[in-house]
Amino acid sequence: MTHSAKPIQLPFVFRSAAVLVSILLLTFSAAAQGKSAHKSRRSSAAKTPAPAPVRAVNAEEMQALLRRDGKRPLLVNYWATWCDPCRDEFPDLVKIDRDYRAKGLDFIAITLDDLSDINTAVPRFLLTMNAKMPVYLLNVADPEPAINMVDSNWSGALPATFLYDSSGKVVYKHFGRVNPGELRAAIEKLVGTKQ
């Protein structure tokens, strides 16, 4: 991934001050957001429908989920509730789902949690995230065929994110926590321009 725009070089003092100011502002805004999210969750708990139940799929069923019919691009995120960077990036993914679903992006999240967590830890997490995308739990005795089917260069490290165009070709992939700006730019290329 290349960055064409070079950051402006400022004297160190300015940079440090800027970083400090930004950290302070980000901290405050994050705290405020957290507060308001908490509030709204409480007040609208009765009205907000629970996310759709998480469905367990085997490798073949997962493969069918990834198939494209030439109409809509697809974003797939592999995650688990036990995976720290997965949890960290999830709010960004929920926002991306909210921003791009109406513009034509499909998004599914596939969890590698244990089957025993399918009605407990997984939906609980999705509820706190206010996640609306369909979520599936990959339930396989041997994970290797599924990993290789998705990408032969993937070790199985979580999280992993893949963006397919409407023909099913991978146009963007990222192992580890996503960079939301980079992912959004890749999505924009697929949904931003109407042919």
Added chain:
Amino acid sequence: MKKLAAISLLITLLAVALLVNARTPVADIPAPPIIGATIADFTLPDAGGASHTLASLRGSKGTVLIFIATQCPVSNGYNERMEKLAQDFKARGINVIGINANSTESAADVKDHAAKNNLTFTILKDNGNKVADQLGATRTPEAYFLDASNKLLYHGRIDNSRDITQVNSSELRDALEAALAGKPVAKATANAFGCSIKRGGE
């Protein structure tokens, strides 16, 4: 006018701060060595700070390097299995070495974790993920089995499931047994889901 200048300065500062703070994407992790490649010697400290080389730690019949974590539930699911592997093969000439390359886990964390989980094999702290890069490691747990001359014979998962009751293929153990029996390793790579290694830049 002064106010306007102050505001525009603030906005500029913010924009610059965002640019400076923006995490550059993780540089592509080097590809792992191919099976059969010879792994070059390396030097890393253990959790107590003592320095070790691969040459000083390797077994007479081979060496298993396993990237592990203190926080990852998948890696932790394998603590007992890794310790048993180390015990089972020590007398047979194969040494098991743990490597912690997570920038988020300190040498002190590694030491505490090993003590709490009765891990007796040597665990190295790969600061700056130098060896993780050398081996193209991305996940915990992720194992590499080297023969007596440091040639890579197996790379991948320990077995098929972090839930010990679901294990039905133990590729790492099979590779060790094959090598000790002088046979080729039937399955030289196998993957499983695990935690991403948290490299320094992330």
